[in-house]
Amino acid sequence: xxxxxxxxxxxxxxxxxxxxxxxxxxxxxxxxxxxxxxxxxxxxxxxxxxxxxxxxxxxxxxxxxxxxxxxxxxxxxxxxxxxxxxxxxxxxxxxxxxxxxxxxxxxxxxxxxxxxxxxxxxxxxxxxxxxxxxxxxxxxxxxxxxxxxxxxxxxxxxxxxxxxxxxxxxxxxxxxxxxxxxxxxxxxxxxxxxxxxxxxxxxxxxxxxxxxxxxxxxxxxxxxxxxxxxxxxxxxxxxxxxxxxxxxxxxxxxxxxxxxxxxxxxxxxxxxxxxxxxxxxxxxxxxxxxxxxxxxxxxxxxxxxxxxxxxxxxxxxxxxxxxxxxxxxxxxxxxxxxxxxxxxxxxxxxxxxxxxxxxxxxxxxxxxxxxxxxxxxxxxxxxxxxxxxxxxxxxxxxxxxxxxxxxxxxxxxxxxxxxxxxxxxxxxxxxxxxxxxxxxxxxxx
Amino acid sequence: xxxxxxxxxxxxxxxxxxxxxxxxxxxxxxxxxxxxxxxxxxxxxxxxxxxxxxxxxxxxxxxxxxxxxxxxxxxxxxxxxxxxxxxxxxxxxxxxxxxxxxxxxxxxxxxxxxxxxxxxxxxxxxxxxxxxxxxxxxxxxxxxxxxxxxxxxxxxxxxxxxxxxxxxxxxxxxxxxxxxxxxxxxxxxxxxxxxxxxxxxxxxxxxxxxxxxxxxxxxxxxxxxxxxxxxxxxxxxxxxxxxxxxxxxxxxxxxxxxxxxxxxxxxxxxxxxxxxxxxxxxxxxxxxxxxxxxxxxxxxxxxxxxxxxxxxxxxxxxxxxxxxxxxxxxxxxxxxxxxxxxxxxxxxxxxxxxxxxxxxxxxxxxxxxxxxxxxx
Numbered sequence: 001x002x003x004x005x006x007x008x009x010x011x012x013x014x015x016x017x018x019x020x021x022x023x024x025x026x027x028x029x030x031x032x033x034x035x036x037x038x039x040x041x042x043x044x045x046x047x048x049x050x051x052x053x054x055x056x057x058x059x060x061x062x063x064x065x066x067x068x069x070x071x072x073x074x075x076x077x078x079x080x081x082x083x084x085x086x087x088x089x090x091x092x093x094x095x096x097x098x099x100x101x102x103x104x105x106x107x108x109x110x111x112x113x114x115x116x117x118x119x120x121x122x123x124x125x126x127x128x129x130x131x132x133x134x135x136x137x138x139x140x141x142x143x144x145x146x147x148x149x150x151x152x153x154x155x156x157x158x159x160x161x162x163x164x165x166x167x168x169x170x171x172x173x174x175x176x177x178x179x180x181x182x183x184x185x186x187x188x189x190x191x192x193x194x195x196x197x198x199x200x201x202x203x204x205x206x207x208x209x210x211x212x213x214x215x216x217x218x219x220x221x222x223x224x225x226x227x228x229x230x231x232x233x234x235x236x237x238x239x240x241x242x243x244x245x246x247x248x249x250x251x252x253x254x255x256x257x258x259x260x261x262x263x264x265x266x267x268x269x270x271x272x273x274x275x276x277x278x279x280x281x282x283x284x285x286x287x288x289x290x291x292x293x294x295x296x297x298x299x300x301x302x303x304x305x306x307x308x309x310x311x312x313x314x315x316x317x318x319x320x321x322x323x324x325x326x327x328x329x330x331x332x333x334x335x336x337x338x339x340x341x342x343x344x345x346x347x348x349x350x351x352x353x354x355x356x357x358x359x360x361x362x363x364x365x366x367x368x369x370x371x372x373x374x375x376x377x378x379x380x381x382x383x384x385x386x387x388x389x390x391x392x393x394x395x396x397x398x399x400x401x402x403x404x405x406x407x408x409x410x411x412x413x414x415x416x417x418x419x420x421x422x423x424x425x426x427x428x429x430x431x432x433x434x435x436x437x438x439x440x441x442x443x444x445x
Numbered sequence: 446x447x448x449x450x451x452x453x454x455x456x457x458x459x460x461x462x463x464x465x466x467x468x469x470x471x472x473x474x475x476x477x478x479x480x481x482x483x484x485x486x487x488x489x490x491x492x493x494x495x496x497x498x499x500x501x502x503x504x505x506x507x508x509x510x511x512x513x514x515x516x517x518x519x520x521x522x523x524x525x526x527x528x529x530x531x532x533x534x535x536x537x538x539x540x541x542x543x544x545x546x547x548x549x550x551x552x553x554x555x556x557x558x559x560x561x562x563x564x565x566x567x568x569x570x571x572x573x574x575x576x577x578x579x580x581x582x583x584x585x586x587x588x589x590x591x592x593x594x595x596x597x598x599x600x601x602x603x604x605x606x607x608x609x610x611x612x613x614x615x616x617x618x619x620x621x622x623x624x625x626x627x628x629x630x631x632x633x634x635x636x637x638x639x640x641x642x643x644x645x646x647x648x649x650x651x652x653x654x655x656x657x658x659x660x661x662x663x664x665x666x667x668x669x670x671x672x673x674x675x676x677x678x679x680x681x682x683x684x685x686x687x688x689x690x691x692x693x694x695x696x697x698x699x700x701x702x703x704x705x706x707x708x709x710x711x712x713x714x715x716x717x718x719x720x721x722x723x724x725x726x727x728x729x730x731x732x733x734x735x736x737x738x739x740x741x742x743x744x745x746x747x748x749x750x751x752x753x754x755x756x757x758x759x760x761x762x763x764x765x766x767x768x769x770x771x772x773x774x775x776x777x778x779x780x781x782x783x784x785x786x787x788x789x790x791x792x793x794x795x796x797x798x799x800x801x802x803x804x805x806x807x808x809x810x811x812x813x814x815x816x817x818x819x820x821x
Binding site for chain 1: 464466479480483621625627628633656695696699702703705706707713
């Protein structure tokens with residue numbers, strides 16, 4: 001009778017306290033269930049900030065090093081951008097509080113695309129409303145985050161800004177001079193009309209949005225260059241990045257995936273791309289926005305962000321990015337985004353550098369060119385079949401391959417642009433299919 | 446009246462799903478066959494004259510179109526190869542027995558030899574019995590693993606080392622998306638390859654219809670009045686594939702070339718996964734250290750049977766090592782990278798949990814014979 005209380009009895013004892021307390025701090029009542037864990041707002045904030053801070057290692061205040069860096073924060077004024085802005089503000093304020101100085105200054109840039117997307121997005125009822133709220137939103141942000149610099153740059157600026165940089169570079173390279181003389185050939189049209197002409201030559205809204213995405217990134221890099229910003233911060237969440245990965249795969253840019261999604265320098269310049277929210281899901285960011293009362297600082301209303309998206313008015317007019325985003329925003333698919341992003345991150349392009357040197361960069365997206373998979377295969381076949389006599393497939397290899405590009409992938413180069421394959425990657429050829437000659441504003445370095 | 450965009454004479458009857466081109470019936474048939482021919486020539490699918498090649502024939506549209514086109518092309522361009530139809534009898538009543546009748550007719554129509562390999566004779570289990578046991582959920586895993594080996598064994602019986610399958614562009618695009626969604630890096634690297642000869646299979650497998658749209662295959666079968674069987678498998682279609690499939694359909698609506706574009710992206714990934722350990726542009730991928738692939742992988746697959754996780758684990762270790770070591774399955778003696786091959790693992794799991802009641806319930810000659818044989 002010594003052991004009247006058995007282990008089973010202990011296990012079965014009711015545990016009154018633990019159930020209703022935050023799983024992490026065990027002090028506050030839980031407010032949110034995050035990754036199967038009920039935690040309180042304070043712990044949730046710590047979680048978000050920890051994930052963020054992990055990416056801020058190079059921007060810590062260090063003793064003896066008084067230099068200040070400049071960072072560019074790209075904002076769409078959407079939810080993630082706003083949370084990133086707020087978190088960056090917190091991080092910087094903490095540095096000032098603790099070290100009496102900050103390691104970095106922040107320039108917040110919003111690329112204004114309303115001039116070109118305003119008429120293209122067929123969600124007409126609120127286009128007028130959004131243009132006003134962009135201004136309002138920036139004003140509110142300026143008030144709330146007084147230590148940050150805010151600028152708003154129209155997308156068409158890409159036609160003038162990159163011209164400026166090439167002017168500076170003319171002295172250094174002769175090649176730059178010849179390229180530049182063609183791109184700035186006297187034309188009376190304004191940057192906006194040039195951009196509109198470019199976009200209207202494309203065959204679908206999907207293609208237009210694809211090129212707008214490229215132009216936006218390139219404009220941001222140019223602005224960062226101009227303002228001596230060392231890095232560009234994006235608010236992309238895991239959910240957004242999963243959509244990006246599959247969207248780029250769908251556009252035929254599988255070959256450039258690491259360049260498109262990994263943090264670090266780009267082929268456009270030494271400016272680093274940093275996505276501090278790459279490990280957070282969109283739903284977590286939305287919860288955080290509610291918790292931190294950040295909704296007034298975003299052009300997306302709480303309603304639109306939290307309710308299921310309405311079916312599009314014109315299904316055919318959607319873009320690839322929109323379809324993918326919708327797919328991952330769907331609750332039943334959101335858990336898949338981790339898989340997609342982690343898998344894409346693991347893709348290693350062993351021949352990447354070699355490819356970039358051998359084939360150069362795509363004149364549109366500026367990323368390393370892809371290699372025709374059949375060309376690669378043919379090379380191998382020639383090697384293997386050297387002893388064999390039936391080299392018929394390999395001897396006329398190059399001719400039949402270019403032919404097959406049209407036949408198999410239905411990518412016929414426009415008349416007079418036969419060499420396009422060597423200058424434009426598969427994805428960009430697809431997006432510019434049938435556009436004829438285009439006036440592309442940015443040159444590769 | 447729209448004139449055909451190719452011949453400019455006949456009335457256009459077909460809008461090509463690939464590029465929206467409006468062409469006539471005869472030009473469509475010609476273009477379709479020419480594309481398959483281009484695929485064959487450029488990928489050197491038939492490197493040797495006089496070779497005997499198996500066509501994996503299910504009686505469905507893809508394999509029937511494959512057999513019909515190849516017969517025509519072989520005659521027209523003189524590949525000098527001999528085709529044999531190889532069918533797998535999964536033992537699905539109301540589906541496979543009917544489709545096999547189609548294959549038998551096809552064999553006569555195309556003058557090709559036919560060989561049928563059954564799951565029951567190979568594994569002692571028909572799919573009907575597997576489903577009876579494990580339910581409809583996850584049965585495709587068993588069927589897939591069994592089929593892969595059954596094809597190999599059937600070909601070996603025919604003394605053939607090259608199997609052609611009817612995978613079309615839509616299938617491959619779906620698989621690329623699916624492998625991303627389930628985080629399967631090793632498979633992502635090879636799913637878009639036109640020809641595969643893996644370490645665990647002595648067979649070469651090729652997909653000559655890799656660039657052909659499903660819609661065009663249906664159209665081709667329709668115009669050529671091919672005799673094919675169009676019923677879907679009676680057991681639940683893979684739910685996960687269905688997800689990727691509906692996504693692909695939506696993408697195709699806004700950009701019809703999406704299917705091809707995904708195939709193209711997949712082809713680019715082939716090259717890169719092969720050499721994961723080589724020093725390359727490693728410094729760019731800041732996040733490569735935080736490898737949580739295995740965790741997230743199991744998250745998704747948690748609804749699948751435990752054996753699948755086992756298989757996944759095996760695949761991942763292969764990925765890490767980079768080299769697959771070919772051995773022989775300790776049970777059946779078939780080629781395997783593991784001590785026991787996947788098919789045997791699955792058969793064992795079926796037999797192990799087999800309650801004795803089941804046997805007496807099914808009660809017919811074959812099942813007693815079979816379970817007896819394996820128990821001893």
